[in-house]
Amino acid sequence: MELGVRRRSKPFSQGALRVAAYARTAASTNHFVVKSFKKDGKHLAHLAEDMRCQALCKAFALEFNNLVSPQHAVDFIITTCxxxxxxxxxxxxxxxxxxxxxxxxxxxxxxxxxxNHDLPAGDATNQAAQAFSHFTFERSWGQILVCDLQGVGGLLTDPAIHTADPNRFRLADTNLNREGFKFFFSTHTCNDVCKTLGLISTAEMVMRKSLTFREKWPAVESTVYCSNKLCGKIVPAAGARKADEYPNCHWCDVCWPQLESTKVRWMCLAPGPDHEYDVSRFFYESQGRGMPRKCPEHQEADEPAARPAAVGGAVWARMNNTAKQKNISGRSW
Known part of the structure; x- marks a missing residue:
């Protein structure tokens, strides 16, 4: 995708590998952070793996939120490389x-x-975070465990993923593979959210390498992602904003008004009489596409009017395909 980004020259924070600076895009009022590696840092392949990690976590969150109360819902920010x-x-x-x-x-x-034991015992987000980590292990049939959860409320960022397969997410220093499973279960105590989810895997099972998992899960109800590729917020389908002008797209309450507020009137460059057309700068930026220089009537017949953001890859596709079923097998992971 093509994107114009303005970032501040002075970083507001830095870690061992990266520096972070405030940023804005050309057509959005949303605020962003640009993280860049120091000279001895890692590069494109590692950033791409971070993106895949976040997308997988978001796919897990989509299903998790369908099974718990709204106060225990979680989401993950989108990372763009x-x-x-x-x-x-x-x-x-x-x-x-x-x-x-x-x-x-x-x-x-x-x-x-x-x-984190410093938070109140009944803290809803803390309970949700611990249960979410356990849920990812159970739902993936012991193949994946998402942890290192942090963020503001239920909006999380920079997770780590442990995998049973040492070849998955192998660029991530935080992936401790099966040892990571043992670390998690050595301190995890199931809470009310774990019980609501019907999670049955335990620390004893992990240590004995004899695991049992929940066999059936309710199919995911109608939930969508905001079609802004830089947002991707999880939104209930019934509450998502839609417009005929952008078919197959769904928008959260923050992105929706920007579609209209950034509209400009341009002259169509197609041959023929001079005429103007309206175009949303925000929409094309949100899809990583350049602004069209022809009106809709003159654009290529095979060019789609909208390309909704896809997050979560094959995981989301499998979940979406089972939406009309009442239950799905845990083994379908």
């Missing part, structure tokens, strides 16, 4: 763009078994 335009020295920097989350960050657990 960018390659900057080539500089004067002939190189181009790799960086990531993600929504800025305003508020107090809280870490709920990490990738080596630590759990």
């Amino acid at each position: 960018l390659k900057a335009a080539t500089g004067k020295d002939g190189t181009s920097q790799c960086m990531s763009l993600e929504p800025y989350i305003k508020g107090q960050y809280v870490k709920y657990n990490n990738n080596s078994g630590w759990v």
Whole structure:
């Protein structure tokens, strides 16, 4: 996708590998953070793996939210991998763009078994976070466990994924594979959300390497992602905003008004009499597409008017295909 990004020259934060700076895109009022690697940092392949990690976590969250009460819902921000335009020295920097989350960050657990016990015992988000980690292990039939959960409320970022297959997410230093499963279950205590979900895998099973999982799960109800590829917020289908002008697209309450507020009137460059047309700068930016220089009537017949954002890949496709079923097998993962 093509995207114009303006970032502040002075970072507001930095870690061992990356620096973070506030940023804005050309056609959106949404606030973002650009994270770039230091000179000895990692590069494009690692950023792409971060994107896949976030997308997988989001697919898990979509199903998790269908099974718990709204107060226990979680979501993950979208991370976009960018390659900057080539500089004067002939190189181009790799960086990531993600929504800025305003508020107090809280870490709920990490990738080596630590759990935040400083929060009140009944804290709904903390309960949801611990149960979500357990849920990902159970729902994936012991193949994946998402942890290292942190964020503002239920909006989470920078998760870690442990995998049974050592070849999956192998670029991630935080992937401890099966040892990570043991770390998590060594400190995990099932809470009310785990019980609501009917999770049956336990620490004893993990240690004995004899695992039993829930066999049947309710099919995911009608839930969608915001079609802005830089947002991707999980939205109930009934509450998502839609317009005939953007078929097959769904929008959250933040992105929806920007479709109209960024409309400009352009002159069509197609041959024939001069005429103008309205075009939303935000829409085309949200899809990573350049602005069309022809009116809809003159655009290519085979060019779709809208391309909804796809997040979660094959995981979401499998879940979406089972939407009309009452139950799906846990083994279908």
